[in-house]
Amino acid sequence: MSLALYVHVPFCASRCPYCDFATAPATSRLRSRYLAALAREVREQGEAMGRPAVGTLYVGGGTPSLLEPDEVGALGAALAGAFDVRLEEATVEANPATLDRARLEAWVALGVTRLSLGAQSLSPRGLRALGRTHQPGDVAPAVAAARSAGLAVSLDLIFGWPGQTAGLWHADLDAALALRPDHLSCYPLELVLEPEEATASWPGAGWSAVERWRRAAAASQPDEDAVAQMYAAAEAALGAAGYRHYEIANWARRGSECRHNLTYWRNGEWLGVGAGAHSHLSGVRSRRPAALPAYLAAVERGAPRLADAASDxxxxxxxxxxxxxxxxxxxxxxxxxxxxxxxxxxxxxxxxxxxxxxxxxxxxxxxxxxxxxxxxxxxxxxxxxxxxxxxxxxxxxxxxxx
Ligand code: SF4
CATH class of the missing domain: 1.10.10.920 (Arc Repressor Mutant, subunit A)
Known part of the structure; x- marks a missing residue:
């Protein structure tokens, strides 16, 4: 049986204030050190596991679409050197504003078959409310480029953003459906208000600024009942458009369900490499540190993966x-x-x-x-x-x- 492989790329062009992931700016120095550590981890894991077959790949982040074509090529070479790569499905996450033809071709050459596009909203008001830096007009060209490269397209949407009404959510759903994606993921905006270290790698984006943004955003979010109604509205609209609601937050045209993510939900076996990546092998969950400095230090000194003691x-x-x-x-x-x-x-x-x-x-x-x-x-x-x-x-x- 082949393995599901997750590869984490933690870099982003800017820091979205609602985000809880430990991301980092995509400077060439950080990228080059990270990709060297990632290649080392890939090589060591492949050797330790006897060069297993990989059937599905998911490259998530962060914003993997920020990687340069030569970096994507080097990642593909590292994977092919360490694993018996036989991809039935391979997904890369992308920001609509950072996808150009050369990058897309590099991902296709690596074997990518699906593009997961972080649209989040298709209205200027929604993107502003979420602190996103791309524009609604970036989404349709990214979808068209992915289609012309032969890729299936999944769109991510967020609902429950500050100031959002039922009408604005319906407009986002209609605009997303007009792009005829193969798959959609819809998540409610959840704002964690406790201090944390997610912003540690970002100069000038300290927690206090993020916390101020989150407190202001939380004060103007729709209430829980309105958010629940938005979820029900998504179920109705996407169901009527022919999408199957196959997981709590995911809808797909029949046959376009994400096979890789189904491995997670069916509690199958997967290997995750990169900062914060989790694995589930032989019934045991393990992970790498999420913060970039801790991840780099762990891989560079050959430290074992951390046992995920809290999991059962x-x-x-x-x-x-x-x-x-x-x-x-x-x-x-x-x-x-x-x-x-x-x-x-x-x-x-x-x-x-x-x-x-x-x-x-x-x-x-x-x-x-x-x-x-x-x-x-x-x-x-x-x-x-x-x-x-x-x-x-x-x-x-x-x-x-x-
Ligand atoms: S692009 Fe995604 S991963 Fe990066 S900061 Fe924004 S929400 Fe977080």
Whole structure:
């Protein structure tokens, strides 16, 4: 069986104030040091795993489309040297403003088949509200360029941004559908207000400025009920346009589901390389440090991957399966994780059945439309320590779609 490979590229042209990823400016010095570390990690992982076959690839970030064509070529050579690359699907994430023909051709030469475009909004007001630097007019040419290169296109949209109304969200959905993407991902804007180190690599973009932006943005975000209605509006509009809602935040034309991401949601095996990249191999989750200096230091001194001590494969397996429309097959789950875990998960899911959050059908348990809106209320009951604190009836409008 072939491996799913994730490659992380942490660079961005600027820092979006709502973003929680540990990103870094794309200076040539940082890029060259990072790509050398990445190539080393790729080589060492390929050797350690006996040059396994890679069937799907996902290059995410950050903004991987910022890499220069020669850097993309070097990454492709590193991957081909370390793995038996037989790509059935390969995705690269792109910013609509940083995609030119030479870069696109370099990604196609690497084997990319899908472009995931961070449109986020198609209105000037939405992009301004999110602090994005691209323009709505950048999106259609990027889609056309990807299509002419033979790539499938996925669009990312964000809803619940400051000042957004139901009408503005419908306008974004209509504008996105007019571009006829193969796949769409729609996420609510979530603003973390606690200080963190995500801005550490950005000179002049300290946490206090980000925190001020977030507090002001949070004060003018639509309330939870309005955001829940926006999610329901996306389900209705995308369903009517022929897209299948196959995962809580993802819609696709039939056959255009992201195979790589399905490996995550089906709790399969994948290797992640690069800063902050997670892996799941032989039932064990591990990761690399997310902050760039810590990642570079770890790879340059040959440090092992960090064990992800907080994860529990049986819990993760149940939660991830419930994110998918195909739901959780309790018999298969019992075979994989044992009767004890299956009984516990079954009891937890029965406890939310009276609230209309899950339904059983054909040996599977699935979230209902209401369950997708209140997914965190279901998921928390599957976590043994948290379940004891979550025995009250599920409350209203707790949206969990990311
Ligand atoms: S482009 Fe994406 S990864 Fe980069 S700062 Fe903005 S939201 Fe974060």
């Amino acid at each position: 494969d049986a819990v993760d397996g149940a939660i991830l399966a419930l994110r998918l429309d195909e739901g959780l097959d309790l018999v298969a789950y019992a075979h994989r994780f044992g009767e004890r875990h299956a009984r516990r998960v079954d009891a937890a899911l029965r406890s939310v059945e009276p609230y209309g959050l899950v339904l059983r059908d054909d040996g599977r348990v699935r979230l209902t439309a209401r369950g997708r809106l209140l997914a965190n209320e279901v998921f928390v009951r599957l976590i043994p320590d948290a379940a004891a604190d979550a025995d009250a009836a599920p409350g209203p409008s707790v949206l969990a779609v990311s």
